[in-house]
Amino acid sequence: MKLKTYDLFPAFFSFIIDNKFRSLIENMERNVEIMGVKSGMKVLEAGCGSGFVTSSLSKAVGKEGFVISVDIQKKMIEKAKRKRGYLQNVDFRASSISDLSSIEDGRIDLAFLYYSFHEIGKKEEAVAELRRVLKQGGILSIKEPRFEVFGKDRESYKKFITAQGFEYAESPRNCDLLGCYLKFVKR
């Protein structure tokens, strides 16, 4: 199955997705909770951009947990480190989701993709890598922008991901104003 790849969100426009106004329209702490993040979890944030969502992830997992946040654009990771390098339980890494070789098998409780799945070029490799780093029963939690990724696209994502060893799980909420949630469990 061939899924469409969208252009990468450019690092020089990161101010559009990383600003105070976004905090007013998106309750990130609530979104992170809806996506299944809990205290003590080991989370992989795939496609972190400049780290706007990372702060809420860091708070949600707390001192007992940790977050590995990766982005394929080195410039995004440089910005994330500059703005949020103080987060003690977060490790920012420049890396593609399709090659997570620095993370050992079964290390991660929850893989978290916020507005990034549609941009991944090598989706098959990416899903295989996410599956590899997740522990058995681990969660793959995705949110996609609803005015860019439509219902039929989300149905294709479900088929594509379930064909690669994941089970679709209902999330507590399907969509909000800006995006829709997709949740899977590693079989």
Ligand SMILES: C[S@@+](CC[C@H](N)C(=O)[O-])C[C@H]1O[C@@H](n2cnc3c(N)ncnc32)[C@H](O)[C@@H]1O
């Ligand atoms: C629209 S931005 C969202 C960033 C962040 N999650 C947020 O909501 O603020 C999508 C990000 O995914 C990253 N991305 C796309 N494909 C990727 C890949 N294959 N591996 C790692 N990061 C990727 C892009 O570089 C971009 O920074």
